[in-house]
Amino acid sequence: MTRTLPEVPALAPLYARAAAGAARKRPDSTELATPALAVRGVTVDAARDAEFRRLAGAADSAEAFFGHVHALIMPIQMELMAADDFPLPMMGLVHLENTYRRLGAVALGAQVDVEVRVAGFRGHRAGTEVLLDATVTAAGGGETLVEERSVYLAKGRRLPGVAAPAAGDAPRGRFRVPVPTACWRLPAGTGRAWAKVSGDWNPIHVTGLTAKALGMPGVIAHGMYTASRALAEAGVPDAAPFEFAISFGAPVTLPAKVLLAITPAEGSGRRGDMDIVAWHGRRKRPHFTGSTRML
Numbered sequence: 421m422t423r424t425l426p427e428v429p430a431l432a433p434l435y436a437r438a439a440a441g442a443a444r445k446r447p448d449s450t451e452l453a454t455p456a457l458a459v460r461g462v463t464v465d466a467a468r469d470a471e472f473r474r475l476a477g478a479a480d481s482a483e484a485f486f487g488h489v490h491a492l493i494m495p496i497q498m499e500l501m502a503a504d505d506f507p508l509p510m511m512g513l514v515h516l517e518n519t520y521r522r523l524g525a526v527a528l529g530a531q532v533d534v535e536v537r538v539a540g541f542r543g544h545r546a547g548t549e550v551l552l553d554a555t556v557t558a559a560g561g562g563e564t565l566v567e568e569r570s571v572y573l574a575k576g577r578r579l580p581g582v583a584a585p586a587a588g589d590a591p592r593g594r595f596r597v598p599v600p601t602a603c604w605r606l607p608a609g610t611g612r613a614w615a616k617v618s619g620d621w622n623p624i625h626v627t628g629l630t631a632k633a634l635g636m637p638g639v640i641a642h643g644m645y646t647a648s649r650a651l652a653e654a655g656v657p658d659a660a661p662f663e664f665a666i667s668f669g670a671p672v673t674l675p676a677k678v679l680l681a682i683t684p685a686e687g688s689g690r691r692g693d694m695d696i697v698a699w700h701g702r703r704k705r706p707h708f709t710g711s712t713r714m715l
Contacts, residue, residue, distance in 0.1 A: 471617040497570060548577050667708060
């Protein structure tokens with residue numbers, strides 16, 4: 421069953437609601453009364469898109485930028501996960517992976533329909549993951565323009581019927597530091613700047629005090645900011661179908677110096693097929709790894 425919302429929800433009230441209910445016991449069932457939410461006729465605002473592109477360093481375009489499109493999807497994800505019968509606590513969820521497929525142009529000024537569905541739950545060595553699938557289509561049942569899968573982790577939470585991975589599954593390989601092709605110097609206000617345009621005022625991105633209260637070492641950059649900036653620098657051809665996959669590692673604690681290697685995918689030869697790695701220069705810990713592939 422898909423429930424239609426009147427508009428894309430605001431994130432701040434959702435975070436407040438989740439914080440107020442953080443101590444409440446969550447249900448154990450993965451059967452949800454409403455496993456999907458949709459918003460119809462969302463206008464893609466050109467001025468807002470320009471702000472996303474400015475912050476990420478992306479070139480101008482007649483279609484919406486990745487970070488902007490995700491900002492239309494994410495509040496609907498949070499609304500789903502804030503439901504009383506959702507088994508994982510929304511506060512404290514860790515965004516582990518994101519796969520974004522640009523199939524057609526989300527034109528600036530156009531109207532689109534956005535739908536998010538819980539695709540399932542799976543075990544993780546540190547807890548339980550939820551998989552959320554989103555589609556962005558031309559308004560009124562038109563063509564599919566974007567498909568996105570986001571994976572979030574609830575640390576320490578196990579659900580009946582969701583098997584934990586077998587011991588030794590998906591072992592972590594030793595990180596080999598590549599030759600950097602870029603260096604970002606991110607000021608302390610990076611999180612607040614992204615929050616102003618994205619609406620994502622999660623306390624871990626706002627101040628060191630609120631971040632530390634939620635178990636972070638300090639205020640951290642939004643994963644979608646770093647992903648957006650990496651995509652902007654990857655050189656994907658404009659107006660072409662592509663897939664952008666990213667896996668997040670150690671958070672970027674602000675202010676930060678982030679080293680990156682954005683290099684052509686080995687054996688591909690196609691413009692826009694790039695591999696992406698970002699890491700902490702002194703600690704040699706990966707912040708994220710990713711790739712772009714033309715479709």
